[in-house]
Amino acid sequence: MATSPNAPQLMLPRLLNLLVNPFATFGFPANFQKNIYTRGGASAYSGMEGANPVWLTADVTLGAFKTARGHFPLPYNFYLLAFLASASVNAVGGFRGVLYDTTRRLPFTMRPCTMGSLAGQGNSPMFAGVPYRVDDTAREPKIKFTIYNLENEQNLIELVLYGVQTPD
Amino acid sequence: MSNGAQQEIVKVPRVIVLDLSVTGSAIQLPAVLTVPSDADFEWWFLAAFRTDARLKVLIKETGVGSRDIIQTGITPQTAGFNGILIDNLAGLVASNGAFPIAVPYVMPANRTYQHLFTDTSTATNVVQLAYHGFALLSVPAGSSSGS
Numbered sequence: 001m002a003t004s005p006n007a008p009q010l011m012l013p014r015l016l017n018l019l020v021n022p023f024a025t026f027g028f029p030a031n032f033q034k035n036i037y038t039r040g041g042a043s044a045y046s047g048m049e050g051a052n053p054v055w056l057t058a059d060v061t062l063g064a065f066k067t068a069r070g071h072f073p074l075p076y077n078f079y080l081l082a083f084l085a086s087a088s089v090n091a092v093g094g095f096r097g098v099l100y101d102t103t104r105r106l107p108f109t110m111r112p113c114t115m116g117s118l119a120g121q122g123n124s125p126m127f128a129g130v131p132y133r134v135d136d137t138a139r140e141p142k143i144k145f146t147i148y149n150l151e152n153e154q155n156l157i158e159l160v161l162y163g164v165q166t167p168d
Numbered sequence: 169m170s171n172g173a174q175q176e177i178v179k180v181p182r183v184i185v186l187d188l189s190v191t192g193s194a195i196q197l198p199a200v201l202t203v204p205s206d207a208d209f210e211w212w213f214l215a216a217f218r219t220d221a222r223l224k225v226l227i228k229e230t231g232v233g234s235r236d237i238i239q240t241g242i243t244p245q246t247a248g249f250n251g252i253l254i255d256n257l258a259g260l261v262a263s264n265g266a267f268p269i270a271v272p273y274v275m276p277a278n279r280t281y282q283h284l285f286t287d288t289s290t291a292t293n294v295v296q297l298a299y300h301g302f303a304l305l306s307v308p309a310g311s312s313s314g315s
Contacts, residue, residue: 034266045271052229053269056241057252059224072241081270084256120215122267123259160256161241164271168247 033126045081045131051164054078058159062095062149068157071142072104077166078141079131083119084160089116089151097159100144103135112148125162174309179302184209186283190223190293196250196284206303209275213300215266220289225252225297228282229275229299237281250286254295266300274304 038043050145054075060068087094096112109118134141151156186201204210226249227237240249259265275281287293 034268036270043271046235051271052235052273053237053271055238055252057238057249057256058242059240059249059252060242070242075239086253086256114305119186121255121259122214122257123263123265124256125267127270157220158253158256159241160252164269 013168017045033060033120033124034128036127043162044129045079047161048079048131048164048166051079051166053164054121054165055084056145056161056163060147060157062155062157063149063151064149064152064154066149067145069145071144072161074134074141074143075165076141077133077168078163080128080143080161080163080168081131081161082127084121084125084158085115086121086158087149088156089113089153091151093150095155095157096148098146100146101134101135101145102142108143112146114150118145119159128158131163175306176309177208178305178307179210179314180207180305182209182301184299184301186297186299187293188285188295190285190287190295191286192287192292194285194287196226196286199283199285201281201283201299203277203279203281204303205274205278205285207306208277208304209299209301210304211269211273211275211299211301212253213261213266213268214258215261215300216254217260217294217296217298218254219294220287220291221253221255222287222289223293223295224251224286224288225254225257226282227285229296230280230283231276241278251284258297261298261300272301275299 036046056069056072058072062068094115096114096116098112099108145159147157147159184201186199188199190197229235229237238251258267285295
């Protein structure tokens with residue numbers, strides 16, 4: 001019997017029922033958080049050739065249960081790719097942080113996010129699958145942050161935005 | 169083949185290594201990484217070894233580029249900014265910890281990159297930064313088996 005062009009696609013529910021998503025094999029299966037380079041050698045962010053890497057680092061020392069607020073002044077043509085974070089004392093989670101895009105007036109974190117859930121470190125970064133271009137039509141593009149020290153002692157806290165800056 | 173023979177790029181795997189001992193409590197101890205003169209270098213991964221994690225680093229591209237690769241990310245910066253903690257920068261390849269810089273960056277031949285290390289451990293810190301990537305070797309077209 002000929003198949004009607006309006007027939008439901010039986011393949012779709014079969015894919016959804018698979019225990020392992022077949023599309024998850026793109027990139028390097030060893031570490032999904034670092035799936036940047038695709039097999040064959042290209043970057044997942046093709047089309048951004050010529051961009052230079054930038055680490056924007058907020059480096060603060062906070063007393064017990066203290067809060068710090070500030071903002072990352074962003075370079076132009078900046079694309080956000082990943083967060084990194086660390087704390088010298090991490091007995092009960094280190095710190096909680098909130099990040100906020102002032103130009104679009106949108107928070108990146110809906111609630112304060114514990115350091116370990118927000119970001120990894122250089123050996124365990126989590127990359128955004130889609131690079132985020134902060135709207136730099138604003139005069140001074142920036143991302144605001146609030147950091148709350150969860151520890152009962154002084155804490156050296158670092159919160160880092162990693163991204164690339166494309167040429168004009 | 170004419171004298172105006174076409175060239176092609178062969179990507180030769182290359183690791184450029186910055187290797188030094190940072191004295192305890194050093195503040196912005198300089199070290200320079202120079203890209204070898206035989207070819208431009210396409211940077212893909214950064215790996216780092218250190219004997220103590222209490223180490224910060226600033227990296228600056230000199231010459232025409234003259235840009236800060238590590239930038240202060242806080243305004244106002246109330247204390248002296250000595251860079252990013254090395255563990256936030258990269259880990260070891262042996263631990264699957266090399267940092268992929270996501271968009272490969274071409275570092276021109278002969279260009280120098282200023283590194284400034286600050287130690288807060290008070291003990292000597294043995295450090296290696298390994299830039300993994302490819303030398304972009306220019307060869308006459310057809311002279312290589314592949315690129």
